[in-house]
Amino acid sequence: MIEFRTLTRAEVPHIWSIDRSEIIENIYFLENGNLILKPDYFDVRGWPPGEAEQYTPTLLDCFDRGGWFLGALDGDQLVAVTILESKFIGKEKDQLQLKFLHVSNAYRKTGLGKQLFELARTTARERGAKKMYISATPSENTINFYLHRGCEVTPDPDPELFELEPEDIHLVCDVP
Numbered sequence: 001m002i003e004f005r006t007l008t009r010a011e012v013p014h015i016w017s018i019d020r021s022e023i024i025e026n027i028y029f030l031e032n033g034n035l036i037l038k039p040d041y042f043d044v045r046g047w048p049p050g051e052a053e054q055y056t057p058t059l060l061d062c063f064d065r066g067g068w069f070l071g072a073l074d075g076d077q078l079v080a081v082t083i084l085e086s087k088f089i090g091k092e093k094d095q096l097q098l099k100f101l102h103v104s105n106a107y108r109k110t111g112l113g114k115q116l117f118e119l120a121r122t123t124a125r126e127r128g129a130k131k132m133y134i135s136a137t138p139s140e141n142t143i144n145f146y147l148h149r150g151c152e153v154t155p156d157p158d159p160e161l162f163e164l165e166p167e168d169i170h171l172v173c174d175v176p
């Protein structure tokens with residue numbers, strides 16, 4: 001049985017135990033504001049080298065300023081995680097970023113991503129946001145998942161987040 005619970009600070013480095021592997025065959029690009037799917041093959045074997053060392057301090061900073069970290073556990077194994085930033089962004093400062101959403105390979109397509117996404121959306125609303133912002137990996141599966149959840153390409157990407165990930169697809173969704 002899968003248990004959902006918020007993570008402690010000490011558990012943040014365990015996030016890298018999630019199995020990131022994925023075969024990607026198509027990637028989205030933005031052309032004149034339209035999503036265009038193009039063939040591009042990646043055999044993602046795991047987290048990029050150095051990702052854990054580089055990104056853990058960023059995640060701990062996010063945790064320390066009140067970010068929301070939710071894990072899905074199968075026994076004592078962390079199989080999916082989502083993170084909601086606490087810092088408001090956007091022109092109206094009314095958006096919260098879904099900073100992270102990953103489901104271990106063997107657990108995908110079983111509804112876990114959807115449940116974590118919707119729990120993050122509820123939390124964003126409870127924290128006063130009008131929108132949730134996602135800088136999304138441009139792979140076909142990921143973008144189709146977010147579109148299916150009602151996300152749309154934002155005409156106003158956050159400048160800081162766009163500079164960090166210019167090849168991501170920057171999306172927003174309502175938090176009704």
Ligand SMILES: CC(C)(COP(=O)(O)OP(=O)(O)OC[C@H]1O[C@@H](n2cnc3c(N)ncnc32)[C@H](O)[C@@H]1OP(=O)(O)O)[C@@H](O)C(=O)NCCC(=O)NCCS
Pocket residue numbers: 022101102103104107108109110111112113114115135136137139140141142144145148
């Ligand atoms: C993207 C990801 C989080 C989705 O999680 P998941 O657990 O596989 O997705 P779910 O099983 O929860 O999907 C459930 C719902 O989304 C829909 N869905 C899932 N993938 C979809 C796709 N590729 N296209 C369209 N709909 C999709 C399902 O039909 C279902 O919808 P419904 O119940 O409303 O009918 C997961 O595949 C993943 O971790 N991918 C690799 C890492 C990644 O890219 N993370 C995002 C970084 S921004």
